[in-house]
Amino acid sequence: LPWLYVFAASRPEPHILSVLSNPSSADVVHHIRLEDTANSxxxxxxxxxxxxxxxxxxxxxxxxxxxxxxxxxxxxxxxxxxxxxxxxxxxxxxxxxxxxxxxxxxxxxxxxxxxxxxxxxxxxxxFPPEDLRALPSEHKRLRSLLRFVALETESITSETIAFYERDLSASDISDMVDRLRSVLMIDQDGDVVPPHASFGEFLVDKHRCSDALYHVDKAEGHAHLACACLAAMSFENYIYRLRKPDLPPQLAHVNFGIMVTCWRRHVRQAAYTVELEEQLSQFVQDVRLALQIWHHGGLWSSFSRYSVQNVWDYLQVGG
Known part of the structure; x- marks a missing residue:
């Protein structure tokens, strides 16, 4: 169709440019960089x-x-x-x-x-480099926050990060976000978000984030988050997810869905670590694997008798 023109705007993502720069489409695809325009x-x-x-x-x-x-x-x-x-x-x-x-x-x-x-x-x-070197615990807390910001695609509140990162409290998270409020904020839903996606991309690219104190290694980060998800799985936490309106106040803003649905994605992108091997080995031997099966089975009416909720109710006193 010689009269059809398509205009697409995007940041210069390498994976997008690699497709659009294919020689086979060179005669029909034209690139204009915003910074090269006359009035930018x-x-x-x-x-x-x-x-x-x-x-x-x-x-x-x-x-x-x-x-x-x-x-x-x-x-x-x-x-x-x-x-x-x-x-x-x-x-x-x-x-x-x-x-x-x-x-x-x-x-x-x-x-x-x-x-x-x-x-x-x-x-x-x-977070001055000299402080992070002098206080490894401070550096560990900062890395925990940056790891979630860069790698977790689900909504994350301060309470959610603290739930999975057991060495942190929600107030720790809020304090760090406040110190980084130029590049991070807590939105109207309580989620910790950067004002622009480029901040997360910066953190995971060692060529862009040239200081190792702040760089987030993707493979190691996914391994850590996978372990955090697996460690959080329990009957009790599954039920908390199902009974969200009736949660204790300290858990009301925790995203339990990360534990249930995101662990597989983190495992697929993770580097090998001894901790992850141990977590996965334990996972296939204990109740967490059954919980996963029950969770997915509970989505279908034909398996309703075996849903996590029904099993939990059965195990209660007088059930």
Whole structure:
């Protein structure tokens, strides 16, 4: 159909570009990068020029140092999410604006993915490398949070992360999210989410997240999450999932579905670890395998007599 044109907008994901760049479609597929368009820099520049002076203490600073704003606009390279996260970050740090501006302008050239440098600067500012090295327990807590943010596709509340990461409390999670509120937030449903998907992608790409203190290894991370799911499986937790309206207050916001449906995906993408081998070995020998069978059987009316709920009721005193 020579009159049919399809316009598709996407971030430059390698797996998408690899398909669209196939030589067989080179004569019909044309690529335009947003940052190469005539007015992308102007749009981002206007946003920063209108927004930053309204942040307390930055109006006076920029009036005295107009070159700082020009350098920041140049560093943004037409990428709006860079500008948005920059505004979020500066809005959290009102004192000593010159120090925060220099922090954002340091670390890498504008041509080398400024968003990567920005994410890394924000992580280092919230959780300084020297602190993480001095306090391994603090580093472990941070990695637990970043692992969930980067690898778990289901909704995750602070309570959910704390449920699966037994060394963390919901208040620990909330505190860390608050320290990273430029790149993480708790939405209206209580879920911990990044304002842009590129943050999770940054965390799992060792070439983009060049500091190992903050990098999330995908295979090891999936192994850890698989173990967390398997460890959480129990008759009691299955029933909590079925009786959600009647849950104790401390469990009301826990996503038990991760335990039931996501463990297989994490196992498939996991690296081998001794802990995962032990968890899987125990899994096929104890009640958790039966729970999985009953869970899926309970979805069909012909197996209703063997649903988890019925088995649980039968085992209760007087059942």
């Amino acid at each position: 820099h102007d749009d981002v520049g206007r946003y920063l020029e209108e927004t930053l002076p309204k942040i307390p203490s930055y109006g006076d600073y920029l009036e005295k140092h107009p070159d700082a704003l020009e350098r920041l606009i140049s560093r943004a390279a037409g990428v709006f999410i860079f500008a948005r996260i920059t505004v979020n970050f500066l809005d959290e740090h009102h004192s000593h604006p010159e120090e925060w501006f220099e922090l954002l302008l340091s670390g890498g050239s504008p041509a080398a993915m400024p968003l990567n440098a920005l994410y890394l600067q924000i992580l280092r500012s919230a």
